[in-house]
Amino acid sequence: MSKPKSFMLKLTQFRKIYFCLGRVVNSVALVKEAAYMGMMSWLAEQRIQESMRNGEFRDLPGHGKPLELEDLSDVPEELRMSFKIMKNSGLVPEEISLRAECVTLEGLLAACHNSGSAETSEGKALRSKLSMKRLRLQELLRERGLDSNPAFMQYSAQIHEQMIKGEE
Structure with missing residues (x-):
């Protein structure tokens, strides 16, 4: 028993819509994740700025000294x-x-x-x-x-x- 052509056409359209909807849902999830990460980054930056204004970083070891960067150029x-x-x-x-x-x-x-x-x-x-x-x-x-x-x-x-x- 063969399925009517209109049924097959609707099934094909449904698959395309479902595929596009899946891509939209994935895109929305990525946008939400990016927004969340952006918000967390913004929040972290605000807390750092507040701590700097309150002078909480003044007594840290190495304050006012240049960073000691490691030279890893010899390591593969x-x-x-x-x-x-x-x-x-x-x-x-x-x-x-x-x-x-x-x-x-x-x-x-x-x-x-x-x-x-x-x-x-x-x-x-x-x-x-x-x-x-x-x-x-x-x-x-x-x-x-x-x-x-x-x-x-x-x-x-x-x-x-x-x-x-x-x-x-």
Whole structure:
């Protein structure tokens, strides 16, 4: 049994209207969401301005000083956000913390050598600790397959240079 042509025409028109109505409803939802976000942004800005007028920001640490912007140009773009999140939460990849410890131990060993106490028990203990940290770092890099990755090796060299600059 075939449906009359007028029924099929009405069904097609209904589908078009339903489709257009769905697009309108979605557009209305987007407009409402944008209006809500705009209202929240406006409200936040009003509260900030009010707090500034009341002097609530005067006693904050760093008031009147320039912002310390992080230089993430050495970090590959696809890793920047994850590194920043990890850093802000206090998490540091183990290889980075091991490199930082190695730089610190190298500085202590240099100080021992300059003072002439490199051959004392303290100097030997520092050298031993540095060797253990370097071995752990090499093992970790090998486990993660990073010991032969040229991009990582270049990046790690840049990190090492930054750490050395930070120690000075």
